[in-house]
Amino acid sequence: MTTSTPLDQSLLYPSPLKEFWQAFAHNTGALGGLAFMILLVFCALFAPWVAPHDPSEQYRDFLLTPPVWLDGGQWQFLLGTDELGRDLLSRLIHGARLSLLIGLASVVLSLIPGILLGLVAGFFPRLLGPGIMRLMDIMLALPSLLLAVAIVAILGPGLINTIFAIAIVSLPSYVRLTRAAVMGELNRDYVTAAQLAGANLPRLMFVTVLPNCMAPLIVQATLSFSSAILDAAALGFLGLGVQPPTPEWGTMLASARDYIERAWWVVSLPGLAILLSVLAINLMGDGLRDALDPKLKNAQ
Amino acid sequence: MLSFIARRLGLLIPTFFGVTLLTFALIRLIPGDPVEVMMGERRVDPEMHAQAMERLGLNKPLYQQYFDYIGQLASGNLGESLRSRESVWNEFLTLFPATVELALAALLFAGTLGLIAGVVAALKRGTPLDHGVMSIALTGYSMPIFWWGLLLIMFFSVGLGWTPVSGRIDLLYDIPPVTGFMLIDTLLSDEPGAFVDALRHLILPAIVLGTIPLAVIARMTRSAMLEVLREDYIRTARAKGLSPTRVVFVHGLRNALIPVLTVFGLQVGTLLAGAVLTETIFSWPGIGKWLIEAIGARDYPVVQNGILLIACLVILVNFTVDILYGLANPRIRHQK
Amino acid sequence: MSLLNIRNLSVRFGPAMPVVDGLDLSVEQGEVLAIVGESGSGKSVTMMALMGLIDAPGIVQADCLQFDGTDMLRLKGRQRRHIVGKDLAMVFQDPMTALNPSYTVGFQIEEVLQQHLGLKGKAARARALELLERVEIPGAASRLDAYPHQLSGGMSQRVAIAMAIAAEPKLLIADEPTTALDVTIQAQIMELLLDLQRDQGMALVLITHDLAVVAETAQRVCVMYAGQAVELGHVPALFDAPSHPYTEALLKAIPEHSAGASRLATLPGIVPGRYDRPLGCLLSPRCPYVQERCHQQRPALEPHDRGAARCFFPLEVA
Numbered sequence: 001m002t003t004s005t006p007l008d009q010s011l012l013y014p015s016p017l018k019e020f021w022q023a024f025a026h027n028t029g030a031l032g033g034l035a036f037m038i039l040l041v042f043c044a045l046f047a048p049w050v051a052p053h054d055p056s057e058q059y060r061d062f063l064l065t066p067p068v069w070l071d072g073g074q075w076q077f078l079l080g081t082d083e084l085g086r087d088l089l090s091r092l093i094h095g096a097r098l099s100l101l102i103g104l105a106s107v108v109l110s111l112i113p114g115i116l117l118g119l120v121a122g123f124f125p126r127l128l129g130p131g132i133m134r135l136m137d138i139m140l141a142l143p144s145l146l147l148a149v150a151i152v153a154i155l156g157p158g159l160i161n162t163i164f165a166i167a168i169v170s171l172p173s174y175v176r177l178t179r180a181a182v183m184g185e186l187n188r189d190y191v192t193a194a195q196l197a198g199a200n201l202p203r204l205m206f207v208t209v210l211p212n213c214m215a216p217l218i219v220q221a222t223l224s225f226s227s228a229i230l231d232a233a234a235l236g237f238l239g240l241g242v243q244p245p246t247p248e249w250g251t252m253l254a255s256a257r258d259y260i261e262r263a264w265w266v267v268s269l270p271g272l273a274i275l276l277s278v279l280a281i282n283l284m285g286d287g288l289r290d291a292l293d294p295k296l297k298n299a300q
Numbered sequence: 301m302l303s304f305i306a307r308r309l310g311l312l313i314p315t316f317f318g319v320t321l322l323t324f325a326l327i328r329l330i331p332g333d334p335v336e337v338m339m340g341e342r343r344v345d346p347e348m349h350a351q352a353m354e355r356l357g358l359n360k361p362l363y364q365q366y367f368d369y370i371g372q373l374a375s376g377n378l379g380e381s382l383r384s385r386e387s388v389w390n391e392f393l394t395l396f397p398a399t400v401e402l403a404l405a406a407l408l409f410a411g412t413l414g415l416i417a418g419v420v421a422a423l424k425r426g427t428p429l430d431h432g433v434m435s436i437a438l439t440g441y442s443m444p445i446f447w448w449g450l451l452l453i454m455f456f457s458v459g460l461g462w463t464p465v466s467g468r469i470d471l472l473y474d475i476p477p478v479t480g481f482m483l484i485d486t487l488l489s490d491e492p493g494a495f496v497d498a499l500r501h502l503i504l505p506a507i508v509l510g511t512i513p514l515a516v517i518a519r520m521t522r523s524a525m526l527e528v529l530r531e532d533y534i535r536t537a538r539a540k541g542l543s544p545t546r547v548v549f550v551h552g553l554r555n556a557l558i559p560v561l562t563v564f565g566l567q568v569g570t571l572l573a574g575a576v577l578t579e580t581i582f583s584w585p586g587i588g589k590w591l592i593e594a595i596g597a598r599d600y601p602v603v604q605n606g607i608l609l610i611a612c613l614v615i616l617v618n619f620t621v622d623i624l625y626g627l628a629n630p631r632i633r634h635q636k
Numbered sequence: 637m638s639l640l641n642i643r644n645l646s647v648r649f650g651p652a653m654p655v656v657d658g659l660d661l662s663v664e665q666g667e668v669l670a671i672v673g674e675s676g677s678g679k680s681v682t683m684m685a686l687m688g689l690i691d692a693p694g695i696v697q698a699d700c701l702q703f704d705g706t707d708m709l710r711l712k713g714r715q716r717r718h719i720v721g722k723d724l725a726m727v728f729q730d731p732m733t734a735l736n737p738s739y740t741v742g743f744q745i746e747e748v749l750q751q752h753l754g755l756k757g758k759a760a761r762a763r764a765l766e767l768l769e770r771v772e773i774p775g776a777a778s779r780l781d782a783y784p785h786q787l788s789g790g791m792s793q794r795v796a797i798a799m800a801i802a803a804e805p806k807l808l809i810a811d812e813p814t815t816a817l818d819v820t821i822q823a824q825i826m827e828l829l830l831d832l833q834r835d836q837g838m839a840l841v842l843i844t845h846d847l848a849v850v851a852e853t854a855q856r857v858c859v860m861y862a863g864q865a866v867e868l869g870h871v872p873a874l875f876d877a878p879s880h881p882y883t884e885a886l887l888k889a890i891p892e893h894s895a896g897a898s899r900l901a902t903l904p905g906i907v908p909g910r911y912d913r914p915l916g917c918l919l920s921p922r923c924p925y926v927q928e929r930c931h932q933q934r935p936a937l938e939p940h941d942r943g944a945a946r947c948f949f950p951l952e953v954a
Binding site: 134141142146238240257260261264267268274279283286 | 330454570572610614
Binding site for chain 3: 531532533535536537538539540541542543544551554555
């Protein structure tokens with residue numbers, strides 16, 4: 001058996017990754033979202049080099065300079081300056097850092113305990129399941145932003161507390177999703193087969209069942225990433241999030257409110273940055289959902 | 301139907317106690333000394349400190365404190381605001397109608413427009429119209445509404461001068477609060493033009509607050525409609541020779557409404573959260589603004605029981621939605 | 637003149653081969669015609685096209701699609717809806733999904749009465765009750781306010797039939813009306829349909845793949861294969877002497893017809909899909925009598941003394 005026949009490439013099954021990419025790339029909106037996200041991540045990673053100015057440097061001679069395409073615009077301040085003469089573009093670029101950091105950290109901080117609790121609730125439906133689910137129901141009884149507001153009211157405002165508040169708020173959806181997926185998978189024959197083969201509980205949980213529950217979790221992670229950015233900005237806007245002079249988008253909007261009649265750019269641009277980032281992530285989320293799990297297509 | 305309601309009511313009780321546990325814990329988790337935090341000063345006189353601990357019941361064992369708290373709630377005592385010395389319940393009652401009025405207006409806006417957009421998108425599936433409507437919906441869904449509010453104020457109030465910037469009614473009018481709903485109260489009063497003025501105050505906040513629910517409802521209606529339109533009974537209805545309008549609205553929408561109604565109910569939570577932001581932007585004197593101001597002023601009784609009241613509200617609304625869901629769907633109603 | 641006259645009907649979805657291809661069919665007043673064929677042979681699609689239930693991207697074309705003197709293809713929406721549901725009615729395969737779950741049985745019947753006969757209120761309700769009694773639903777009065785999920789499959793099908801005959805149609809199409817039902821119920825429903833047909837003098841088109849039912853009920857049969865009519869004939873002549881190899885194969889596959897044989901006869905292979913049609917006769921890959929010419933050319937539907945067959949070498953027609 002030494003002669004090897006050349007394999008017909010068309011008969012090979014595409015790798016899951018390739019298959020996923022084909023489905024994802026089919027969706028123009030999702031691709032656009034991905035492109036914007038890549039730009040955003042680039043800006044965030046290399047903010048000190050990308051940004052033309054220091055975000056907290058105050059140019060006292062250039063208070064509320066309009067963007068460059070308007071009368072009185074300056075080439076050195078492409079998007080204009082704020083009420084303290086700080087370069088808006090630089091602040092927005094540094095703000096991307098914060099928003100992505102908050103989003104990423106809160107997703108990680110809620111995803112991991114969420115999956116663990118969901119697995120436990122799913123594997124012990126009589127013992128621990130009801131208790132955990134009741135607790136999650138209670139957390140869901142409060143609208144997420146209000147719960148975050150309440151948590152920050154206790155812990156006090158600030159970056160770390162914002163992350164914690166948002167992580168706690170998005171915990172219930174992960175627990176519920178994981179539990180539902182686990183309960184569905186546990187009835188399948190392959191789980192019984194693994195049990196008969198002598199797999200122990202951790203192996204059953206993490207190696208046998210969990211990988212089959214990942215599709216909805218990945219989609220949920222994207223969606224909660226975008227709502228984390230929104231909630232963080234909302235907390236910042238209410239004065240309960242990241243505190244000035246840190247260039248957080250929501251915080252920037254809060255201080256821009258007073259200039260609504262004079263300088264539209266200080267009001268419009270930070271919000272536009274939030275909208276575009278959230279929209280990009282949601283577009284990606286829609287694309288991921290359609291590509292990963294066609295069954296979820298019509299789910300909300 | 302009665303047993304259906306009773307079962308749902310039974311589920312409410314543990315949730316309610318869970319929420320009281322949460323608000324109870326809230327005030328005890330404040331880092332540092334609660335008395336110092338509440339009084340807003342460091343190094344309180346030891347005697348006053350002891351008195352305050354006594355008055356707040358903070359010197360008793362925790363479980364005792366919780367039972368006391370529940371006992372107070374049961375007797376209808378929600379404490380009083382540290383700022384105004386007014387009872388929390390009374391303050392809530394005075395401000396609540398403003399939030400309800402705003403939320404209802406927002407829901408009306410979101411519901412009507414969302415249903416229409418969703419149905420149109422579903423019927424014109426795959427056309428540029430569908431893509432356009434759905435792109436707008438996704439944008440609305442991604443909208444930071446506090447910024448959206450500022451943009452609308454900038455455009456309509458500052459730029460065009462069409463709508464007022466803030467509040468519920470112009471200070472020129474003196475409207476006696478009868479129902480608490482400004483639209484109704486202005487109609488009851490003799491002030492000419494007051495109703496129109498109240499309406500002009502309401503429009504922008506309602507649009508802002510309704511934007512995310514509108515997007516969610518439009519998306520949900522579209523997908524529910526698409527699913528329903530594929531059903532066999534739609535084919536039957538068409539085979540009966542019914543007009544397309546009747547097929548879509550009587551046979552299609554009625555069934556698509558069931559999932560949409562659930563989403564509608566879930567939006568009430570979002571709506572209350574959105575009210576916090578919207579009321580802050582438009583200086584709308586409702587419970588959202590009240591809560592945020594209380595947090596800023598460290599008015600803990602208001603924060604604690606304000607959150608409790610809002611949570612109860614959400615629970616009750618979800619319960620009502622559950623019941624309505626049963627009414628709309630005969631299959632659920634007849635379940636044992 | 638025939639009640640229904642179809643000439644050269646084709647229905648296609650997309651660029652592939654049509655699902656129904658050059659079909660000719662006629663139905664006389666008060667006649668029972670059976671359309672027989674495997675799943676996917678285009679039986680249902682033909683009747684859906686007649687009812688105007690084929691949506692874009694499906695395309696319906698015909699030289700003539702004439703019902704009761706009017707060409708259905710030329711009709712605009714409103715005019716078509718005066719006929720569909722009134723003179724031309726249809727009963728579908730799965731009664732459990734064919735009724736709207738949100739409305740009572742009474743509402744769904746009264747809807748037809750109001751649309752086509754202008755009956756409202758008490759008059760409509762009284763007529764709906766009569767109809768439920770006519771389709772032999774026990775306790776008809778109490779069923780008017782029942783929801784579909786409270787009914788069994790057989791009961792739901794009776795309701796669907798009541799809805800279809802509400803405006804006394806001239807032609808009733810029953811699309812596999814018993815397939816989704818329990819075996820014990822099937823005979824009852826068939827009996828009801830035939831009873832109504834005789835009673836009201838309406839024509840009945842029965843779409844089925846159950847040849848035993850056809851033998852007992854129909855006067856004429858149209859056998860369809862891969863979107864084409866391959867044989868037309870009268871009952872019982874067609875059963876005694878089928879002229880198309882496919883019909884013969886179908887008959888041999890009925891257990892009663894092959895009594896004594898050790899194994900049930902089967903036709904090897906599967907119906908060609910929309911993308912893999914043979915060049916010649918559509919049956920050529922499966923036909924036991926296949927000859928060279930069958931692989932090269934497609935036969936037309938040729939009339940003979942007992943009917944018509946789409947075959948170059950029809951059986952027992954000499």
